[in-house]
Amino acid sequence: MTILKAENISKQYRLGLVGTGTISHDLNRWWYRMRGKEDPYLKVGESNDRSTKGSSEYVWALKDINFEVKRGEVLGIIGKNGAGKSTLLKILSKVTAPTTGEIKTRGRIASLLEVGTGFHGEMTGRENIFMNGAILGMTKKEIASKIDEIIEFSGCERYIDTPVKRYSSGMTVRLAFAVAAFLEPEILVIDEVLAVGDAEFQKKAIGKMQDISRGDGRTVIFVSHNMAAVKSLCTRGIVLEHGKVVFEGGADNAVEKYLNSEKETSLIYENTGVNSQSSHIRKVTIVPSNLGGFQEFGKTFEINIELYCNGKIEAPAVSYQILNANNQPLVHELILNSEKEFCDTQGIYILSSTIRNIKLYQGSYKLNVFFADNFSKIKFDGLYEICPFDIINTNKREYYWKPGSAVYKENETNWNIKKVNEFS
Structure with missing residues (x-):
């Protein structure tokens, strides 16, 4: 059963400016939209190659991304820095909207994209657990039934009633992962953030993700530069290059494609x-x-x-x-x-x-x-x-x-x- 589907996902950014740019560009977009025509600036732009100087002020961080993820599958997304991995995860997590295309999902999505994602620094670790659970649509009773497991897994018991702004980055990511993993989302989206944790926590986190997918039948979308983790954890892999999918297949084949992508x-x-x-x-x-x-x-x-x-x-x-x-x-x-x-x-x-x-x-x-x-x-x-x-x-x-x-x-x-x- 397909639980997530990406259809023709593209994301365009304008370099050097915040927002959409000039008033003239905004008026031009409005005029085209009023006449029922496509955004004129979607026809311009270059591929997202960070190593070269381009001539266009528009860049496609992602271009025509299509894939499906089935229930219980662990999908690894790999690629060099700047390939578009984090942008794709932000779109999947609804942090940002695609320029074109659509994401279709069944069920709740929990995201771990950066250290402290979804945490409020002034609130304690315990309060943040309840807040995150509420955001995922869980009742207070449901969250309370799992809070002991979350605290134990995170290893932050001594500091759980301390504001998270006083946590180290490693402690924050430990608690954030525990919250995302134990509050039972149907889809768990994880970026390279696990690299912040120590070796012992990374081992625990990878083991937990295996339990989530194999035991509970939930879906994991995982981005990492740790190829051993990708091969051991993922059932399938996607390789991104300059904002485009250049390979989709088994995890071992995806890792091999990535490692032999181009000569440095x-x-x-x-x-x-x-x-x-x-x-x-x-x-x-x-x-x-x-x-x-x-x-x-x-x-x-x-x-x-x-x-x-x-x-x-x-x-x-x-x-x-x-x-x-x-x-x-x-x-x-x-x-x-x-x-x-x-x-x-x-x-x-x-x-x-x-x-x-x-x-x-x-x-x-x-x-x-x-x-x-x-x-x-x-x-x-x-x-x-x-x-x-x-x-x-x-x-x-x-x-x-x-x-x-x-x-x-x-x-x-x-x-x-x-x-x-x-x-x-």
């Missing part, structure tokens, strides 16, 4: 600020396991370092560090001329380092790269905090999800060297 140019660093006649690092390229710039935990990871040598170097040494989000070096790899010959004559050399089974915790990383003479201790070049990339883990084993600042285990690394050209 940030994975290539061209070193332009050097004297081209001196020995230096010309380029550093990361080749991740997924084309979208993501490196899968436990899969092959490759770094290519391109050097220019202006003549024979006595004892060339090249090394790189993998740094975590706090700029702490976690992995340091080194190659010396005594291991494999390079820079024995003038020319361009490409050094490829392959980690066959990289095991870093899920999170954001970057590189430092160095080129020196190990005999004279002269450093020819050093590049810092380049080629940012992400380690992700679509494996469902929970102990791999934990983000951290440590190497999971010892890495296995191979080096290969290729000379590109010879200078006479």
Whole structure:
């Protein structure tokens, strides 16, 4: 049985201004509406690509979105930042109206779109629970029968009679999720807000969402950048790109489509600020396991370092560090001329380092790269905090999800060297 249906949903925004814009635009819209014609500004506008500068002042955050969700289904909506995920959820939750199209639903919708959604800061946690229940159409008696479960699940019992403006963001989202989950809406809409909670709460929340869908037969619409959570929780997935649906199907296939959507140019660093006649690092390229710039935990990871040598170097040494989000070096790899010959004559050399089974915790990383003479201790070049990339883990084993600042285990690394050209 279909419980939610989106038909030709589009959302247009005007850039740089609040509201509809100028009086002339409003009058023009009114004149067209009086004559029974379509809004003239719906015919203009560009796709929602945040990385490019457009020529139109109108942008389509969403364009012609169509899908259905059945009772008891868990639908994952994934895509890059700016793809239109949050806009779609706001339309589904009736926070904002679509420019064109219609949402048809059966039953109550509870939304968790931002930290503290639907909470009043001056009211206590307990009072907010009753207020949210009333908004969902529940009686005071129905809410009171579930309030103990809500408080216990949230872990905020000590502060439940304190105004929520004094809560931390983590406490607020704990209570907000507990309210949304236990007050029994037919459709539960959840944005990336769960990422605010700690690992223990995320585990509880994901378990609760599974119980809601499988045990109670209620519907969950879930947006997250945690691909492991999407694969383990969702039965189906939609991939958004520039405000359009580019894939709809099984959750595993949706994750694969998203991770291989496009190649990230940030994975290539061209070193332009050097004297081209001196020995230096010309380029550093990361080749991740997924084309979208993501490196899968436990899969092959490759770094290519391109050097220019202006003549024979006595004892060339090249090394790189993998740094975590706090700029702490976690992995340091080194190659010396005594291991494999390079820079024995003038020319361009490409050094490829392959980690066959990289095991870093899920999170954001970057590189430092160095080129020196190990005999004279002269450093020819050093590049810092380049080629940012992400380690992700679509494996469902929970102990791999934990983000951290440590190497999971010892890495296995191979080096290969290729000379590109010879200078006479």
